[in-house]
Amino acid sequence: MSNRPVVSIIMNCHNGQKFLSDAIQSVINQSFKNWELVFYDNFSKDKSYNILKKFKDKRIKYYKSKKFLNLYAARNQAVIKARGKYIAFLDTDDLWEKNKLKIQLNLIENSQFSMIYCNYYTLRNNIKLKRYKFYLPSGQITEKLLKKYFIGIGTVLIDIKAFKNLKFNNNYNIIGDFDFFIKISTKYHIGAIQKPLAFYRDHSSNLSKKKMKDHILELENWIKSNKKNFKKYKDSLKFIQIFIFKLKIKHFLQKLGHVVQW
Numbered sequence: 001m002s003n004r005p006v007v008s009i010i011m012n013c014h015n016g017q018k019f020l021s022d023a024i025q026s027v028i029n030q031s032f033k034n035w036e037l038v039f040y041d042n043f044s045k046d047k048s049y050n051i052l053k054k055f056k057d058k059r060i061k062y063y064k065s066k067k068f069l070n071l072y073a074a075r076n077q078a079v080i081k082a083r084g085k086y087i088a089f090l091d092t093d094d095l096w097e098k099n100k101l102k103i104q105l106n107l108i109e110n111s112q113f114s115m116i117y118c119n120y121y122t123l124r125n126n127i128k129l130k131r132y133k134f135y136l137p138s139g140q141i142t143e144k145l146l147k148k149y150f151i152g153i154g155t156v157l158i159d160i161k162a163f164k165n166l167k168f169n170n171n172y173n174i175i176g177d178f179d180f181f182i183k184i185s186t187k188y189h190i191g192a193i194q195k196p197l198a199f200y201r202d203h204s205s206n207l208s209k210k211k212m213k214d215h216i217l218e219l220e221n222w223i224k225s226n227k228k229n230f231k232k233y234k235d236s237l238k239f240i241q242i243f244i245f246k247l248k249i250k251h252f253l254q255k256l257g258h259v260v261q262w
Helices: 017-028 049-050 071-081 100-106 140-145 160-164 177-189 214-225 231-255
Strands: 007-013 035-041 060-064 085-088 117-122 128-129 158-159 190-200
Touching: 007 071, 017 035, 017 049, 035 049, 035 071, 035 231, 049 128, 049 190, 060 071, 060 190, 071 177, 085 100, 085 140, 100 117, 100 158, 100 190, 140 231, 214 231
Parallel strands: 007 035, 007 085, 035 060, 117 190
Antiparallel strands: 085 158, 117 128, 117 158
């Protein structure tokens, strides 16, 4: 009998001590038990490792980078270590509902889908809010994703075979998941679960907030690099340009000292 885990959970960590214990506990609490946690320590200088080693669970696998890597380069390195049939991602400040993996596995193993995602909650100042009120689409969803991006990396479950031909763009620090899942959507059918099964913690240290200028530049670079590849979706690409314009306004207002919540 193979001892291969069914799910490899990728947790990338760079100085993630603040919420780390809660994130790991939400993995331990999963009702589905045949998983491994691939903990990839991206050159942390805080107490992240000390927090991790308090969890005496053989399913937790620790790896440490020899130098600091861009976030998506670190994600790629972690995926290389994965042994599971499926890949899931959970960042150190986020959480899962206890049936997250079980519900997603029941769907993906009885369908044509190569990836499953779900709705999620945002946690802001201890207030829980459902992220999306509209019906999340399934199937070939590229055009819909370009018009409005609605996949949180902490919500996905992906067949590991998808990583044979695709990987995260090492050059990105903010939009690597956007780039990766858009490309996944052009090659595979994607399934949606309407129920929120994950929690995204919205706080001042979120990378996309701290580095909004980088977010803008990466999106502009993405459009330039992908115009030819997404020629048939040119009308949908306009929605990304509108989003970039909104980010520029938000960035300008924040520099003036205004707090903007969109």
